[in-house]
Amino acid sequence: MDIWQAIEDRHSVRQYELKPIEEDIIHQLNHEIALCQQESGLKIQLICNEPQAFQSFFVHYGRFKNVHNYIAFIIKSDDDNEKVGYFGERVVLKAQQLGLNTCWVGATYHAKKVPCSLHAEEKIACVITVGYGITQGKPHKSLPMEKCCLCIDEKTEWFEKGMQAVMLAPTAMNSQKFFLTLKDHHVDISSHGSYDKINLGIVKYHFEQGSQKDSSIWL
Numbered sequence: 001m002d003i004w005q006a007i008e009d010r011h012s013v014r015q016y017e018l019k020p021i022e023e024d025i026i027h028q029l030n031h032e033i034a035l036c037q038q039e040s041g042l043k044i045q046l047i048c049n050e051p052q053a054f055q056s057f058f059v060h061y062g063r064f065k066n067v068h069n070y071i072a073f074i075i076k077s078d079d080d081n082e083k084v085g086y087f088g089e090r091v092v093l094k095a096q097q098l099g100l101n102t103c104w105v106g107a108t109y110h111a112k113k114v115p116c117s118l119h120a121e122e123k124i125a126c127v128i129t130v131g132y133g134i135t136q137g138k139p140h141k142s143l144p145m146e147k148c149c150l151c152i153d154e155k156t157e158w159f160e161k162g163m164q165a166v167m168l169a170p171t172a173m174n175s176q177k178f179f180l181t182l183k184d185h186h187v188d189i190s191s192h193g194s195y196d197k198i199n200l201g202i203v204k205y206h207f208e209q210g211s212q213k214d215s216s217i218w219l
């Protein structure tokens with residue numbers, strides 16, 4: 001599955017089958033996580049067969065079910081949140097390519113139950129659930145693209161492709177509170193609202209994949 005297919009197919013999935021993730025798939029996911037850790041300097045940990053962090057009243061409300069595997073992102077400062085979004089979404093799309101489903105989770109889990117050792121200044125920024133979904137999820141409602149971008153330069157095909165990928169990106173509470181401006185052959189981006197920095201990183205990753213540009217595109 002190529003990255004574009006993964007971007008199109010990915011939707012948040014909160015209910016999972018009890019089937020464990022195969023060793024080979026875990027190995028490939030851990031390999032991507034190791035690369036992301038190396039490039040970002042973040043602490044990223046795949047935790048398998050751990051049901052406690054999602055065992056709570058949320059289960060009874062039918063929100064999350066059978067979450068036994070998740071990836072924790074550990075940060076030292078809120079300045080790391082953009083990187084969490086960028087590298088977290090890279091892991092999400094890799095998981096999708098490996099036949100897994102995911103959901104970003106910033107709030108609705110028990111952070112204290114996550115079994116990773118934190119140094120004094122460290123905290124968990126968020127987790128991403130991972131496993132075999134009972135369903136593949138469904139496309140989110142989306143704002144029209146025109147509400148999320150402006151072209152000061154003449155619109156290019158790469159910008160259009162980048163924006164198509166951006167509109168498919170997950171954002172906290174599906175807020176889509178971001179704005180991209182094409183000017184001087186570069187792109188200016190802003191985001192606001194809760195989890196703005198994580199959302200910003202996610203959106204940047206989608207834009208780069210869709211437009212096939214690298215990080216030098218950002219103003």
Ligand SMILES: Cc1cc2nc3c(=O)[nH]c(=O)nc-3n(C[C@H](O)[C@H](O)[C@H](O)COP(=O)(O)O)c2cc1C
Nearest residue numbers: 011012104105106107108140170171172173174195
């Ligand atoms: C930073 C971030 C935090 C999120 N936190 C939660 C959460 O605490 N609980 C939850 O059920 N979903 C959470 N989500 C999932 C969003 O609700 C979901 O991505 C959004 O509704 C768009 O749907 P989609 O992912 O299917 O495209 C979060 C997503 C992001 C990006």
